[in-house]
Amino acid sequence: MTQTAIQSNRTDETTQGPLLAMTQHTPTVLWNDSADPAELSAAIGWGCVGATCNPVIAYTTIKKHPDIWGPRIRAIAERMPTAGESEIGWQAVKDMTVEAAKLLEPAFEKYNGRNGRISVQTDPRLHRDGAALVAQAVEFAALAKNIIVKIPATKIGIAAMEEATYRGVNVNATVSFTVPQAVAVGEAIERGLNRRDAEGLDTATMGPVVTIMGGRLDDWLKTVVARDAITIDPGYLEWAGVAALKRGYQVFTERGFRSRILSAAFRNHMQWSELVGGDLVVSPPFAWQEKFNASGIDPVSRIDVPVDAKIIEALSAKIPDFVRAYEVDGMTIEEFEDFGSVRVTLRQFLAADADLDSLVRDIIVPDPTR
Template identity: 30%
Template sequence: MLSILEQLQQTNPSAEIWWDSSPLDFPRWRASFLEGARDETARGRWAAQLDRFLIPGRPTGSLVRGVTTNPSLVAKSVLAAPDLWAAEIREQIRCQRSPDIEGTFALLYGEAVGRAATAMLPLWEATDGQYGWVSGQLDPRHMFDAERMLDQALRLARRAPNLMVKVPGTLQGYDVVRQLVARGISVNSTLSYTVPQFVSCARAVREGLEQARREGTDTSRWRAVFTHMIGRFGSQGDLPAEAATRGIELSPADVRWAEIAVAKRIHRMIQEDGLPVKMLLSSLETDDPARGMSSLSMHLEQSAGGAIAYTCKPQFIADIMRRDGEFRGFDAHAIDGDVPPAVWEKLMRLPSFHRAITPHGMAPEEFASYGSFVSTYSEVIRNTRRLIDFVAHQLELSPPREDALLVSGSIG
């Protein structure tokens, strides 16, 4: 029996399923999930599906086509195996003449992302760079400093040929996107929620590709994805507050339609323009029947049939597998469907939706003050600080040896 995600992939040969965590974390998560199966029948069915989902050591036989990571996910991965990573940090400390928190953090983060890229490299090589990419996100503390982001991006890109640099959707970030594309470096535009951000990303990609062509830069193994953090757009934005202020009744389904409307418009723009950028949906969510929702996941069901990459959190995969009995199949043309007129009229009265759906509804200088962006940024910074504190604690426990070897204290 095909899994829900396998059925989704079959609605369009260009659809891709990605794993939103390190591939090295998959075996531990798989074992934990199957241990909690409700009965042996479910355990056997789920085990078979997960055996096809991601095969460590043989990614070419997996459903998964790419991997996304970020500081939050790396922090979770490291803190879930503190003994393993503490030993790695101690080794990084030992090899520095003057170890400090920032240098050791950079080495640790680069090592974590590099290991994920190594795990997916066979798929990248087997498909000549079409699949097997691993997104490595830039330090969120520098998302308003183009020079520092570019410096880190170039070092990250040198770690592995299948490392796709994940750049924030800020004014400064799109400048970095342009410069990376011009160098033939693959990019993932993240912390993005709106059509205006996509417009800025598309402009940066075009300009970067034009420069690459002028300079004879090889882009044959170059890829770009634009991440629409679909679930965060509604859950961490301003829609409910704006609706309450205006006396508009906004149901959970209405919020889902708002999230999906942005995805549909971006997908349509990509298809009409022929831009070599694929939309990647992240922060996918299931829907709650207790809140009047009749779907298992509108995010999947209303985007089916699109040339879309879906990056799936472990919890999201667990949720749809546990509820697979509720699933009634996909409409392979759902991505081309419209938002119900009554819902559209309601949403267009909300300022944050109007700004998000209109191609030039915001200037690039405004992206970082958009509600969903602010909420996500705060969370990412908090998780980054947790990882930095873990590194700091290891430094406290492991003072450097006097005869330590001198190596670079940078990501590269």
């Protein structure tokens, strides 16, 4: 991996850590990619002012803490005697979200709604039903005053994001990996905000974000390179997600979108260090935050430093899916749901739903043979 961020031995960096230095001295904000209370509390100490979550993360958190969530899920089942496994599991996710929201209330008040929010993701099984996505987004937004709701960046999901924004829901695009997806979402959010403005409804305290899952774009391009026997410098593949994030940020800045880019799905430090200085969100998993804090990397502003032109040229010449992901007009909105990263990730989210159902089943209907 090419090292680009300057190493620093400055006293303040040693005592504060790179993440706290970033949050104190640059406009770039830190969110935690988990609603786990212990992780979120520690991240808040590093200047974290928000959190994201998804079905995989929620399932992992519940599975990792059976001593906490086993009794709680049994209590939910007793409280909801006619509920099925899925409804019980999603109630656990809602409970987790509400508790995390309380930890973020001070940041929510400090930033007047722009930060201090906890993401909860709409059920992936609703991805084909725009009206259901909007209805669930409205439901989730009512859980706490500082909720932000994730909706997939597909044609159906983007229309749902516009409508949900109009209804006052703060949205966060998910299943989003490319510049054309991010731009289409940014435009949809603007339309929703403009509709609210036209009716005199509040938009000043709203804080929508648009995720680009840079690491998952890298994952997909590595799959394409292996599948199609493409020869390319493997180090270049670590820069594809960074390039998309920087390009997306540039377009959002030029067009004056009120939503912010959010970097997620970390695979290398550049998906953090190369974005420092931008008015955007980085949302690493807690384990990556620990790595960043121990890295000694100086969080200097690099958002306006372009990715090496020879890397962009090589990726563009050899991998058509990079062009689709990097160019603003690389895909039409109708093509989003067929992009490789979208299919892979949506399948993972759907599988996590099934895994959560199974986990709940084992708790409320335990296997008598074990």
